[in-house]
Structures are given as structure tokens and as C-alpha cells.
Amino acid sequence: MPISLYVTVIGIFILTIWIIWNIINHRNKITVMTGMMISMVLGMVVGLTIGVIIGVLLSEDLFSSTLWAIIIGISVGFVAGLPIGLMAVLDGILAGLMGGMMGAMLGDMIAPEHQETLIKVMFLLFIGIVIILYQMMQQEFIKSKSMVSHPVVMIVLFVVFIVGYNQMGTLIPSADSLNNDNHQHGMRRTNNFVVQAEEYTFLPSDIEIKAGEMATIILENTGETEHDLEIIGMEAEIEEQPSSNNHTHTNNQIHLHTYPGERKEVSFTTNTPGTYRYICTLPGHEESGMTGMIDIIP
Numbered sequence: 001m002p003i004s005l006y007v008t009v010i011g012i013f014i015l016t017i018w019i020i021w022n023i024i025n026h027r028n029k030i031t032v033m034t035g036m037m038i039s040m041v042l043g044m045v046v047g048l049t050i051g052v053i054i055g056v057l058l059s060e061d062l063f064s065s066t067l068w069a070i071i072i073g074i075s076v077g078f079v080a081g082l083p084i085g086l087m088a089v090l091d092g093i094l095a096g097l098m099g100g101m102m103g104a105m106l107g108d109m110i111a112p113e114h115q116e117t118l119i120k121v122m123f124l125l126f127i128g129i130v131i132i133l134y135q136m137m138q139q140e141f142i143k144s145k146s147m148v149s150h151p152v153v154m155i156v157l158f159v160v161f162i163v164g165y166n167q168m169g170t171l172i173p174s175a176d177s178l179n180n181d182n183h184q185h186g187m188r189r190t191n192n193f194v195v196q197a198e199e200y201t202f203l204p205s206d207i208e209i210k211a212g213e214m215a216t217i218i219l220e221n222t223g224e225t226e227h228d229l230e231i232i233g234m235e236a237e238i239e240e241q242p243s244s245n246n247h248t249h250t251n252n253q254i255h256l257h258t259y260p261g262e263r264k265e266v267s268f269t270t271n272t273p274g275t276y277r278y279i280c281t282l283p284g285h286e287e288s289g290m291t292g293m294i295d296i297i298p
């Protein structure tokens with residue numbers, strides 16, 4: 001886990017404890033109305049922020065992320081409401097439930113390239129809300145005259161923190177390291193193209209290959225029935241591969257055949273620029289939409 005993610009989680013933890021400590025310390029001066037407000041805000045905002053982080057970390061597993069986010073949100077709402085009374089507890093629990101659920105869902109669904117930004121935005125939103133919450137508590141019951149709690153000082157600290165936090169580097173390393181892997185493949189002058197086949201489309205349905213360079217097409221059958229991929233009318237030099245010896249490449253025809261869940265690949269070099277079509281030759285599949293275009297660029 002990267003350092004900045006630790007800072008984010010620990011920051012949320014410390015600020016939450018700080019607010020709760022203030023509630024406990026001043027519980028005799030807090031009205032039920034104010035207490036309900038505090039536990040609601042804290043439960044909701046912690047559930048939401050932690051929910052997004054857990055949702056991103058446990059993407060692919062919405063059940064676990066939702067469960068954990070709800071547990072954390074409810075716990076914070078419960079603990080924040082407890083010194084005030086059961087009305088505040090109820091308010092906190094329900095807000096934590098809502099926040100955790102929505103946060104986990106958002107974290108799970110957001111596209112990988114936006115995970116980083118989303119977590120940062122949520123964290124800064126979290127800090128901003130906690131500052132407003134603390135100011136509200138100041139006005140209502142804390143009434144201390146410390147320098148740090150002055151609104152202007154808080155805003156300055158907040159800005160300084162934002163700048164520092166932004167310098168800390170990436171939160172989610174996965175997307176970048178994946179790109180690096182692809183880059184290293186590129187250095188070896190192998191251009192890999194994964195084409196997924198299902199009923200009844202190819203994804204992508206448009207490939208661009210450079211003439212004179214070796215390219216590899218990997219057909220991945222993600223559908224329920226068998227599919228193949230054949231490029232029509234393109235002359236190519238096919239690299240012989242032990243894995244694909246069950247298919248004879250007559251006339252240098254590029255043809256890959258797969259059963260559901262199977263992966264087959266073919267490597268070839270072509271020297272004739274142009275646009276060619278690729279289709280699935282199984283009866284009815286081309287007509288149902290299993291076609292694609294391959295551009296050989298000079």
C-alpha cells in the first residue's frame with residue numbers, strides 16, 4: 001500500500017477520533033439537536049469516504065466492500081451519538097449505513113483511471129466537512145479561544161495540507177504499473193492485440209497494425225459458444241507456433257478457432273498496407289455482427 005494511502009486512512013482516523021473526543025469532553029453542554037447533527041454528519045462523511053477507498057481497493061467484490069464500509073460507518077455514527085443519547089445514536093447509525101453503502105458502490109463502479117482523483121476529492125471533502133463541523137461545535141459549546149481553532153488559521157492549514165498532500169504521489173499504483181508492462185512488450189517489438197469474441201461481436205472491432213513489424217493477435221473467447229477469427233484477403237508471413245499446430249495455415253490464411261473460455265494466438269508479419277476485414281466464419285455469426293476491420297499502415 002503506498003504511503004499516501006496510509007496518510008489518507010490515518011488522517012480520517014485521527015480527525016474522527018478528535019471530533020468524538022470533543023463530543024465526550026463536552027457532552028453535558030451539547031443539546032440533543034446539536035448531538036444528532038454531529039453524529040449524522042460524522043457517520044455519513046466517514047462512511048462515504050472510507051466506503052470509496054474500500055470500494056476501490058476491493059473492486060470486483062462489492063459485497064465485502066459494502067459490508068466493511070457499512071460496519072465502519074455505523075460504528076462511527078454509533079460511537080459519536082452514544083455520549084448524547086439514543087436519538088443521536090439512531091441518527092448516526094443510519095447516516096453511517098447510507099454513507100458506507102453509497103461510498104462502496106461509487107468506489108466499486110468508478111473507472112480505474114478516475115480512482116485516484118475520486119479518493120483525493122473525497123478526502124479533501126472529508127477534511128473540509130470536519131472543519132465546518134468543528135467550527136459549528138465551537139459556536140455551540142466548545143467556545144475555547146485557541147489560535148488553531150480560528151477559522152482563518154484553519155483555512156490556511158487546510159490549504160497547506162492540500163498542497164502537501166498533492167505532492168505525495170500516487171495512491172493507487174495498479175494502473176501505472178500495468179501500462180509499464182505493456183510498454184516493455186512494445187520495446188521487444190511485439191505488438192499484441194487482444195480481440196475478445198462473444199455473441200455476436202468482436203471487441204475491439206478495429207485494429208491498426210504497422211506493416212513490416214511482427215504482430216500478435218490473441219483471440220479470447222468470452223462467449224458461450226465457439227468462435228473463430230479469420231482475416232480475409234491479407235497476405236502475411238505466419239510465425240510457426242507449437243501451441244497452434246492443430247490448425248494448418250494454408251495459403252498463409254490467418255485463422256484462429258476457440259471454444260468458450262479458450263485463448264489462441266497467432267503471430268505474423270505483413271508487408272501489404274491496406275484495410276482488411278476479419279470475420280467469424282461460423283454459420284450465421286458474420287451476419288449477426290461478428291466482423292471487424294484491420295488497418296495495415298505503412
Ligand SMILES: [Cu+2]
Nearest residue numbers: 227280282285
Ligand atoms: Cu462466432
